[in-house]
Amino acid sequence: MDSNARKASTATIEISGRCNAKCPYCAQRRLKQAKHFGGIMPPILFEQILEHLFKLGMFEKAKTYSIPLCNWGEPFLNTEINDILQILKKKKLYAAISSNLIVKPDIDKECLPVISDLTFSLSGFSQDSYDRIHGASLNKVLNNFEDFYVKIRQYSPKTKIRIAWHRYLFNENEFWDAYKYFNRPGIRFRPTIAFLNDGLELMDFLKERLSEDRKNQSEKDLFLNHIRKRVAYHKKKSKNYRCPAWDFLVVDEIGQLLLCCGVSRYDSDHVLGNILEMSAEEIWKSKLSDALCNGCISSGLARWASYQDIGGFYDKPWPFGGGLYHLKLWSQCNFTFFISNLARMLRKLPNGEKIIDRIKNFANV
Numbered sequence: 001m002d003s004n005a006r007k008a009s010t011a012t013i014e015i016s017g018r019c020n021a022k023c024p025y026c027a028q029r030r031l032k033q034a035k036h037f038g039g040i041m042p043p044i045l046f047e048q049i050l051e052h053l054f055k056l057g058m059f060e061k062a063k064t065y066s067i068p069l070c071n072w073g074e075p076f077l078n079t080e081i082n083d084i085l086q087i088l089k090k091k092k093l094y095a096a097i098s099s100n101l102i103v104k105p106d107i108d109k110e111c112l113p114v115i116s117d118l119t120f121s122l123s124g125f126s127q128d129s130y131d132r133i134h135g136a137s138l139n140k141v142l143n144n145f146e147d148f149y150v151k152i153r154q155y156s157p158k159t160k161i162r163i164a165w166h167r168y169l170f171n172e173n174e175f176w177d178a179y180k181y182f183n184r185p186g187i188r189f190r191p192t193i194a195f196l197n198d199g200l201e202l203m204d205f206l207k208e209r210l211s212e213d214r215k216n217q218s219e220k221d222l223f224l225n226h227i228r229k230r231v232a233y234h235k236k237k238s239k240n241y242r243c244p245a246w247d248f249l250v251v252d253e254i255g256q257l258l259l260c261c262g263v264s265r266y267d268s269d270h271v272l273g274n275i276l277e278m279s280a281e282e283i284w285k286s287k288l289s290d291a292l293c294n295g296c297i298s299s300g301l302a303r304w305a306s307y308q309d310i311g312g313f314y315d316k317p318w319p320f321g322g323g324l325y326h327l328k329l330w331s332q333c334n335f336t337f338f339i340s341n342l343a344r345m346l347r348k349l350p351n352g353e354k355i356i357d358r359i360k361n362f363a364n365v
Contacts, residue, residue: 011059011248013041014072015073016073019074024133025221031266038253052275070099074103082107096117099120118148120163125138126171163190168221179322202301205224205227206228206301245302
């Protein structure tokens with residue numbers, strides 16, 4: 001395809017490179033150890049990036065885009081987030097936000113409808129479990145969620161709210177309590193297996209290059225054997241696999257284009273350049289010339305990462321119990337799995353993306 005005619009599926013723009021959580025399995029751990037604490041993107045740079053992408057023809061004119069405002073950082077740490085949401089509103093775009101809600105969001109009510117998707121990441125439903133990963137007050141975080149949930153439901157009832165429940169070895173007994181708590185209108189509970197959420201470290205794990213201390217620590221918390229087996233399964237199916245990340249743009253908080261969402265601003269070998277100084281041809285060519293892609297795909301990691309986020313029962317059975325809640329969650333997650341598989345097939349069609357958008361809006365997934 002002509003690089004000047006090629007469109008981006010979406011563009012993640014990191015508005016805050018900082019994070020206030022203490023998650024030991026996130027790339028932020030490595031960044032903080034190297035004293036790369038991240039910066040805050042000013043609204044003027046955010047607008048310049050969007051205008052540049054429009055000028056390059058990266059977006060379909062007839063398509064409604066939701067722009068993820070976070071990759072490794074906590075978006076609500078950007079005190080100018082309302083100005084950023086106003087910019088999106090002016091350009092008839094939406095925002096997708098993923099947050100730990102350790103800080104209480106201060107969003108103007110007229111900006112709330114700009115948020116099409118809100119994902120709340122949760123690592124435990126007891127203080128002991130939550131301390132092991134996020135390291136904050138669970139009660140405070142839940143109170144922040146409750147306040148924001150009320151505002152969202154009042155001023156933006158169409159916003160999709162998802163609970164990203166991260167499954168660890170130590171919190172499986174809290175699974176159904178968490179589900180019951182969030183079993184209410186407008187919320188989707190999305191359980192996923194927690195993993196080494198750092199693309200380069202995950203590759204090291206698959207190649208048996210983790211230090212003994214890091215491996216021992218990870219084995220106490222993560223389903224490492226399960227992850228290893230699932231990636232091996234996807235490796236067998238990865239021949240000629242077309243990674244969705246090839247169509248994603250990921251821009252850090254100072255305007256640098258990254259290879260994909262699996263790397264950070266600190267991984268200089270995979271920082272492709274200042275997005276404002278790049279043509280469409282340079283953007284797509286630089287994304288396809290990084291050798292990391294071949295290793296990620298051939299190992300099965302790329303395909304596994306794409307599939308495992310769906311949250312379905314098919315990946316790893318949920319803990320025993322739940323009663324009728326188990327059946328309800330099974331139906332929801334596997335319907336999402338069906339829609340996601342259907343989307344993969346439709347993307348091969350000329351107007352596939354438009355059909356996918358209509359189905360997802362109709363099905364509210």
